[in-house]
Amino acid sequence: FAQLFREKQRNEQQAARLLEAERNENEFRLIDLRLANERRYRTLAEAIPHIVWTARPDGAVDYFNQRWFEYTRMSVGHAGASWLGILHPDGAARCQTDWERAMRSGEMFEAECRLRRASDGLFRWHLCRAVAERSPTGHILSWVGTFTDIEDQKRVQAIQAEFKSTLD
Numbered sequence: 001f002a003q004l005f006r007e008k009q010r011n012e013q014q015a016a017r018l019l020e021a022e023r024n025e026n027e028f029r030l031i032d033l034r035l036a037n038e039r040r041y042r043t044l045a046e047a048i049p050h051i052v053w054t055a056r057p058d059g060a061v062d063y064f065n066q067r068w069f070e071y072t073r074m075s076v077g078h079a080g081a082s083w084l085g086i087l088h089p090d091g092a093a094r095c096q097t098d099w100e101r102a103m104r105s106g107e108m109f110e111a112e113c114r115l116r117r118a119s120d121g122l123f124r125w126h127l128c129r130a131v132a133e134r135s136p137t138g139h140i141l142s143w144v145g146t147f148t149d150i151e152d153q154k155r156v157q158a159i160q161a162e163f164k165s166t167l168d
Helices: 002-047 066-072 089-105 151-167
Strands: 051-055 061-064 109-116 123-134 140-149
Touching (some): 066 109
């Protein structure tokens, strides 16, 4: 009976070790999957011609793609964890107010604003959009945003408006 008891204990210990090993293997697979998804996201963000950024739920930027650095020549640290510092002064306050409202409400943020291009110091129009990434329970985990250069579109609209006004 003593031998049967020891074998039973040994079998239970082995089963517990096997279960723990399986849990560890599953955790490693999940970590691997998360890292692969992160690499895929970063690769996609670097491949597109837009400025891409992410921010924490409070709006503090924690990632800019390479296009940001090419356009602004600013590091994340120098930007102060925000994109608001390179906006044209005429629209900065309104844009900041709208961004803060979006963060409070969790609604998509969208604004047309002018960003300073470092290569020549000129401000160009951009469409800024940000959407909240949410947990399954609806809590905001982060924000994903883009800046799309719309300067040429704005110029065409201005020419069309001018032309239309000369016809009237």
